[in-house]
Amino acid sequence: MPSAKAKYDAALQIVADLRAKGFEAWLAGGCVRDLALDREPHDYDVATSATPDVVLNMFPRTFAVGAHFGVVLVASSDEDSRPDRFTTEVATFRSDGAYSDGRHPDAVRYSLSAEEDVQRRDFTINGLLLDPFIEIPGYCSPSPPIEGVRDFVGGLADLELGVVRAIGRAETRFEEDHLRMLRAVRFAARFGFEIEPGTLAAIRALASRIHAVSRERVRDELTKMLTEGRARRAFELLDSTGLLAEVLPEIARMKGIEQPPEFHPEGDVWTHTLLLLDQLEPGSSPTLAWGALLHDVGKPATFRRATDRIRFDGHVEVGAAIAAEVCRRFRFSNEETARVLSLVEQHMRFMDAQRMKASTLKKFLRQENFDEHLALNRMDCMAAMGKLDTYEFVKQQLEAMPEETMRPTPLITGRELISAGYTPGPKFREVLAAVEDAQLEGTITTAEEALALARKQLGEPGL
Helix, strand or coil: CCCHHHHHHHHHHHHHHHHHCCCCEEEECHHHHHHHCCCCCCCCEEEECCCHHHHHHHCCCEEEEEHHHCEEEEECCCCCCCCCCCEEEEEECEEECCCCCCCCCCCEEECCCHHHHHHCCCEHHHCEEECCCCCCCCCCCCCCCCCCEEECCCHHHHHHHCEECECCCHHHHHHHCCCHHHHHHHHHHHHCCEECHHHHHHHHHHHHHHHHCCHHHHHHHHHHHHHCCCHHHHHHHHHHHCHHHHHCHHHHCCCCCCCCCCCCCCCCHHHHHHHHHCCCCCCCCHHHHHHHHHCCCCHHHHCEECCCCEECCCHHHHHHHHHHHHHHHCCCCHHHHHHHHHHHHHCCHHHHHHHCCHHHHHHHHCCCCHHHHHHHHHHHHHCCCCCCHHHHHHHHHHHHCCHHHHCCCCCCCHHHHHHCCCCCCHHHHHHHHHHHHHHHHCCCCCHHHHHHHHHHHHCCCCC
16 A cells, blocks of 8 residues: 555655646645644645646656546556555646536536636635645644645635535535535534534535435445444434435434333434444444444334333344345445345344354354454444443354364265265255254264264165
């Protein structure tokens, strides 16, 4: 992976090269915002008066992936084999025409004005420009106000106030690209900011427009919200903006769904889910994060008040079906879907862990990605009674049990059954499963014992 300093140095070199040719060039957007907040940027972008054709011809290795919108990617090296190769986005100053698809401008007009370029960006905190050659107090450690910042939109003031504010008329910004509504929520959550009242009002008024955005783009924004370390705040903001009911109505239905207070003193299903989200660390795996969000998604549909207490009969099965539909809707890969569904399907099995037979427990512990199952169980417990007895038991068993104990080499296979004179058929699977269970239980330890057990179930060959 390229270092942050390598990315910074590459962007500075691009700025220097463009300026040497007489063009205006600045660091722009999110990297300047992050530097102003004393955070290390993930990437560095460059804004310039040079047109895309000039940029394409100036640097040895470039990619015109967005050249029709004024964007060129400049590679850090022309050596394909380098594992740390990366690109820097270089965007030409421009003004945008209408956005008839709610995502891309129908046409762009290149500009020589940095101020005009900034006016078409989304939020004031993302509309800052930086001259990197004006006395920066050290790599990635400038303190606001940063020397060399050019601020046409009040972005520095909004960073100080802690607000996310649309540039210009908020409704116009969101009509141009509806995804910006979700981005406003994500930025506010990530930085612990508030959404400026006018910007918030515009999101509430236009929330239903989010359906015009591709499901993949919505999914990616939601995944970032879930994995940046402020998932609870993000979903509280999604709710208060009206976006939650539009993009994840299954989660919005959790509000007001009571739970039995003797097991869930924290409150309703929505509150319980928020408490889980609050525990997601920055960099959590997307599948764990979505599993945490969806683990109780079946409860609203299965809620009933019985004579003894509130019940959610079958909520795991119903929840798995709903989670499958959510994954399908957002076009998760088959692998991601399987991992999320497994978390939903298995999360209640921890309650039985201390009563499981040895074979059942071993099979439970050897599930793929079991670290995610264990992490979800801990969050689930901490969001309810706070008791970790079962979690600690399972964790201890997992740590103490050698891999060969959980996944021993089979004592016999179908080949041995065929050699013993049996004809392959559906019964083989059942018999071999029974043999494996006996092996996991420790009641058989040799191939001879395994074959004897198989004969007992299959009868004599040819009969």
